[in-house]
Amino acid sequence: QQQVKQSPQSLIVQKGGISIINCAYENTAFDYFPWYQQFPGKGPALLIAIRPDVSEKKEGRFTISFNKSAKQFSLHIMDSQPGDSATYFCAALYSGAGSYQLTFGKGTKLSVIP
């Protein structure tokens, strides 16, 4: 019940295209859903996050769509650039108990080709 399932495992997108990564969760107590971007040899860096009281959040070219009833959320990268090539992790957290235990998906390796 603590799992976060992420797909696809890898993704190749043409420059300028839209990258879409999907995640699904089971634990309805999760109340915070961040996305992290990780470059090789670096730590995960927070990209964008959403709480379940909104259905969409946009920051620049990055958008999270959230479907509470389906227990799914997705990351959309518009106008994908080669510099976006990285591994993306979705994560979930139940913050109500003062917890900081993030549960991560398995990651999606995005390659944006020119």
Added chain:
Amino acid sequence: EPEVTQTPSHQVTQMGQEVILRCVPISNHLYFYWYRQILGQKVEFLVSFYNNEISEKSEIFDDQFSVERPDGSNFTLKIRSTKLEDSAMYFCATPGRVTEAFFGQGTRLTVV
């Protein structure tokens, strides 16, 4: 910019040896977490440490692991007797203003 710095960046150790990984906050954080990432796999929570006590730990964080704040500034993760399967990237992280976590650059531990 990461809010923590980790040392060493890479450590190679023999199986059965003890290792200590260090994390130094840029500002005065009381709350720390440790995560690990086995090569090519997902990031996994190990432990959270608040005000000199463990507040949460996962099943991975068994008796071989311990955390400390030995001198009031840096935080350490100790693995008493390393196993081959302990080879991974180890990240410390601090909380942000809301609920987000800021990760350090990580320490790559290689057990041979």
